[in-house]
Amino acid sequence: MNFSELSRVIEQLGKDRGIKKDVVVNAIEQAFLVTARKKFGIQGEYEARYNEADGEVEIFQYKNVVDKVRDSIVEIDFDAAKKLDEGCEVGDQLGLKIENPGFSRVDIQTAKQIIFQKVRDAERDILFSEFKHREGDLVTGIARRFEKGNVVIDLGKSDAILPKKEIIFGESFKPGDRIQAYLSDVVMTNRGPEIRLTRTSPMFLVKLFEVEVPEIADGTIEVKAAAREPGHRAKIAVTTKDRDIDPVGACVGMKGSRVQNIVNELQGEKIDIVRWNEDSETFSRAALAPAEIQSITLNHDEHTLDVIVEDDQLSLAIGKRGQNVRLAAMLTGWKINIISKVKLQERIKLAVENLVQLSNISEATAQVLVQKGIMSIVDLSAATPEDISRYLGKSVADAKAMVEAASSALDDESIKSDLDENAEIISASAVPNQTGFKKTERTDSGKKDDVTKFSEAERRLREELAAFKLK
Numbered sequence: 001m002n003f004s005e006l007s008r009v010i011e012q013l014g015k016d017r018g019i020k021k022d023v024v025v026n027a028i029e030q031a032f033l034v035t036a037r038k039k040f041g042i043q044g045e046y047e048a049r050y051n052e053a054d055g056e057v058e059i060f061q062y063k064n065v066v067d068k069v070r071d072s073i074v075e076i077d078f079d080a081a082k083k084l085d086e087g088c089e090v091g092d093q094l095g096l097k098i099e100n101p102g103f104s105r106v107d108i109q110t111a112k113q114i115i116f117q118k119v120r121d122a123e124r125d126i127l128f129s130e131f132k133h134r135e136g137d138l139v140t141g142i143a144r145r146f147e148k149g150n151v152v153i154d155l156g157k158s159d160a161i162l163p164k165k166e167i168i169f170g171e172s173f174k175p176g177d178r179i180q181a182y183l184s185d186v187v188m189t190n191r192g193p194e195i196r197l198t199r200t201s202p203m204f205l206v207k208l209f210e211v212e213v214p215e216i217a218d219g220t221i222e223v224k225a226a227a228r229e230p231g232h233r234a235k236i237a238v239t240t241k242d243r244d245i246d247p248v249g250a251c252v253g254m255k256g257s258r259v260q261n262i263v264n265e266l267q268g269e270k271i272d273i274v275r276w277n278e279d280s281e282t283f284s285r286a287a288l289a290p291a292e293i294q295s296i297t298l299n300h301d302e303h304t305l306d307v308i309v310e311d312d313q314l315s316l317a318i319g320k321r322g323q324n325v326r327l328a329a330m331l332t333g334w335k336i337n338i339i340s341k342v343k344l345q346e347r348i349k350l351a352v353e354n355l356v357q358l359s360n361i362s363e364a365t366a367q368v369l370v371q372k373g374i375m376s377i378v379d380l381s382a383a384t385p386e387d388i389s390r391y392l393g394k395s396v397a398d399a400k401a402m403v404e405a406a407s408s409a410l411d412d413e414s415i416k417s418d419l420d421e422n423a424e425i426i427s428a429s430a431v432p433n434q435t436g437f438k439k440t441e442r443t444d445s446g447k448k449d450d451v452t453k454f455s456e457a458e459r460r461l462r463e464e465l466a467a468f469k470l471k
Contacts, residue, residue: 019122025050027118031111032057036098039107041073047095060095120192127158128193132186138207139197143177153179153197160195168199169231171267180265182207199266202226202330205234208265212258213251215240221247224276227330231267233319235287235327237276248273272327280305280334287328291317294341304335311342351375357415358405368392377415380406 010024029048036046036059045062063076065088076096081088088094103111141153141160149164151173162181173179181197182204188194198204206223215221221240228234238247251273252259259271277283281296284305291313297306309317317338318325329336348367354376355366372391374380380388380403388399409415 019119019126023122024119027115027122028057030118031114032059034114035103035107035111036061036101038110039101039103040098043071044073059098059101061098062093062095065090065092065094124188124192128186128188131158131183131193131195134183135186136203137183138180138204138211139183140178140180143173143175143179145175151179153181155195158193158195160197162197162199166196166198166200168267168269171199171231200228200230202228202234205236205262205266205271208262209236209251212253212261215245215247215250220245221250225331225333227327228269229323229327231269233270233272233323233327234266235272235274235331237274237283237287237331239276248275274331280332284328284332284334284336287331288317288324288336288338291324293317298334302335303333304337305332307336307338308341308344309338311340314338314340347375355380358402358409360402360405365392377406377409381410 010021029050033046033048047060049058051058063074065078065081066075067078067090069075069077078090081094085094139155141155143151144154145152151162153160153162181199182201184198184201185196186193205228206226210216220242221238223238225237238251240247263269263271274286280298284296285293291309294308294310325336325338348370351370352363352366355361355369356363368391374383383403385396385400385403388402389396
């Protein structure tokens with residue numbers, strides 16, 4: 001079969017679409033193989049070969065040499081076979097070239113469709129392989145159109161998708177805009193490779209710093225962690241082994257020029273640059289800046305930080321709408337609980353006053369119970385004598401008397417059995433996880449359901465509180 005344009009088409013596909021010649025040739029051979037089976041019988045055995053010298057596709061049909069032909073599609077008579085190959089024997093297989101296959105217009109059209117499909121598949125594989133290797137890179141393209149709120153971005157060889165949820169809050173684009181984004185994922189779909197971009201990922205922030213700060217790009221400064229609330233605030237932790245370099249200063253740049261370029265790209269997002277430290281307590285203090293931290297207690301078993309701050313530092317530590325503590329939790333990877341020292345001391349003092357109403361409990365005994373989480377007469381009545389005995393170093397009998405006295409006091413209207421509902425304890429906590437951060441929680445012990453419960457964060461601080469002098 002002679003195709004004068006075949007060689008030119010093969011070469012052109014290779015140049016225009018970057019598809020290797022052998023891939024195109026294989027697609028053509030497969031297409032005509034399928035067409036031959038449809039025309040000459042699917043039970044037959046065929047082979048299609050592209051003859052580069054002649055620029056044609058040769059089709060061969062293989063038949064078994066037999067004494068008596070029962071199926072002419074797969075068998076050939078021995079006498080006829082001898083004329084074609086004198087050395088053949090019964091049981092051999094001969095490949096016969098089909099000189100004039102007589103393909104119809106429909107056959108040719110079917111072959112073309114198969115070729116185009118295989119070329120498209122090859123093109124998809126090439127694009128997927130190329131962009132898969134670029135995952136984790138910054139890319140720049142032109143916004144072309146919008147689909148259900150998503151921006152379709154032209155990257156040159158292929159389009160990419162910037163999902164609506166991956167766009168920084170408040171920013172808008174129009175067709176023709178040049179957009180920079182982080183290539184987060186490349187997946188193969190039924191329609192070909194889908195290239196997904198993001199402008200909200202912390203890694204977008206990291207990559208922007210790599211571009212703006214040469215010391216990060218060459219490895220002199222290392223980015224250890226990054227956290228973002230896109231469009232609002234971000235924190236990034238950096239370090240270096242070079243004692244002559246200030247990693248924070250290098251990232252800020254002369255008169256803040258480097259970090260300002262990144263802020264502009266991120267729609268005014270405020271960026272805190274933090275010096276990383278392998279000591280978790282030191283790093284946590286830096287991560288919670290600008291708040292001044294009174295003390296930090298680390299619970300390695302639960303991977304939790306309990307932070308005590310002065311009253312005037314509480315709002316700074318928590319941050320606007322809890323941003324500071326959430327970002328610090330993401331940056332450090334620790335759950336962070338923040339508690340006001342003054343309010344906590346007031347709560348402890350009220351708890352002691354509540355317990356010493358019982359005749360068999362002294363102030364010293366009450367302070368020990370409070371440090372163990374027994375915050376009121378109600379708590380004491382619900383405790384076991386064995387626990388109270390262990391806390392106080394007293395006999396079980398004495399402990400049982402205390403518990404029974406607390407239970408009796410609940411029915412005595414002259415004794416205040418619970419904490420003052422106006423007593424206030426303010427705290428905030430943030431938990432890092434893969435999908436985001438739990439909303440900062442503020443607790444008010446003035447609520448009826450909370451007054452008898454001492455939070456786990458507060459319990460873990462009992463050693464710190466033991467040093468406080470309660471008057």
